[in-house]
Amino acid sequence: MASDPETTPDTPDTPAISESAETLPIVDGLAGLAGDYDGFIVDLWGTVHNGVEPLPGAVDCLERLKALGKPVLILSNAPRRAAEVAERMRAMGIPDDSYDAVFSSGEAAHIALRDRSDRFHAGLGRACFLLGPPEDDSVIAGLDYERADSIKTAHFILAIGAYRSRDTARDYDGLLEGATQRRLAMVCANPDLEVLRGGAREICAGAIAARFEIFGGEVRYHGKPHAAIYQASLALMGLGKEARILSIGDALPTDVKGANAAGLDALLITGGIHAETLGIEAGETPDPAALDRLMAEHGARPRAAAPAFRWQGSVADG
Numbered sequence: 001m002a003s004d005p006e007t008t009p010d011t012p013d014t015p016a017i018s019e020s021a022e023t024l025p026i027v028d029g030l031a032g033l034a035g036d037y038d039g040f041i042v043d044l045w046g047t048v049h050n051g052v053e054p055l056p057g058a059v060d061c062l063e064r065l066k067a068l069g070k071p072v073l074i075l076s077n078a079p080r081r082a083a084e085v086a087e088r089m090r091a092m093g094i095p096d097d098s099y100d101a102v103f104s105s106g107e108a109a110h111i112a113l114r115d116r117s118d119r120f121h122a123g124l125g126r127a128c129f130l131l132g133p134p135e136d137d138s139v140i141a142g143l144d145y146e147r148a149d150s151i152k153t154a155h156f157i158l159a160i161g162a163y164r165s166r167d168t169a170r171d172y173d174g175l176l177e178g179a180t181q182r183r184l185a186m187v188c189a190n191p192d193l194e195v196l197r198g199g200a201r202e203i204c205a206g207a208i209a210a211r212f213e214i215f216g217g218e219v220r221y222h223g224k225p226h227a228a229i230y231q232a233s234l235a236l237m238g239l240g241k242e243a244r245i246l247s248i249g250d251a252l253p254t255d256v257k258g259a260n261a262a263g264l265d266a267l268l269i270t271g272g273i274h275a276e277t278l279g280i281e282a283g284e285t286p287d288p289a290a291l292d293r294l295m296a297e298h299g300a301r302p303r304a305a306a307p308a309f310r311w312q313g314s315v316a317d318g
């Protein structure tokens with residue numbers, strides 16, 4: 001983890017917050033909150049980058065959090081190994097020294113498939129049907145599994161994502177019905193339902209897995225919002241249950257709901273996946289009433305919201 005830096009950014013005593021008795025606090029950035037916490041769990045897609053490039057102010061914010069000398073963990077629902085996630089971040093211009101470690105849903109799935117230490121994974125068999133781009137197979141790379149060419153010869157499904165960027169979950173109904181008939185189980189390496197790549201929405205493995213469950217299929221999810229990923233994250237950060245952790249992300253059903261269940265504070269970045277629903281552009285402050293309705297819809301509530309993952313911006317009007 002990070003060693004104590006020679007210099008530490010100034011941190012205001014209290015956050016710049018716009019709030020009322022009925023609405024969620026809206027902060028202008030992390031500067032006023034960071035001093036309250038012992039470590040930070042930071043979402044990647046929609047928070048730090050948009051799938052193509054870093055979001056404005058995000059790298060600076062990571063670097064300022066890291067300079068506090070507190071653990072900064074990137075926690076991504078990416079369906080690939082952590083080292084590959086870090087490599088892609090590096091290629092986008094997000095430097096390795098702006099955070100302490102990366103953990104991913106793909107890494108968690110890899111560990112579970114490697115160790116097979118529970119009844120579900122031990123009973124999967126060895127013939128794996130990879131649902132997703134064939135080259136995106138780092139979850140099972142180096143493990144004792146064979147790639148099944150079809151559902152008919154598979155022992156289980158490993159859901160990585162969609163084959164094509166414009167696919168919908170319904171496009172997989174035939175495959176999922178066949179898998180249900182054969183009583184195949186599914187390992188989902190990305191519980192997200194959708195993601196924004198640039199400005200375009202694409203479904204994730206979680207949308208296909210949810211569709212599979214409608215057909216009666218059994219799914220084991222790895223990643224946010226499920227408890228195991230937070231337990232592993234705290235262990236990687238070297239922090240115990242008593243530590244004060246802020247979990248930061250743009251998705252209520254995964255980043256915030258997962259943090260709520262794990263007993264962690266959460267900061268919602270409103271300029272990510274929910275921006276269109278909230279009627280805002282990235283970096284704009286949402287209407288508090290609209291934000292309250294969205295939180296109620298998802299049954300998740302953060303400590304506060306911020307327009308973007310940035311250290312400090314203009315004070316939100318609320």
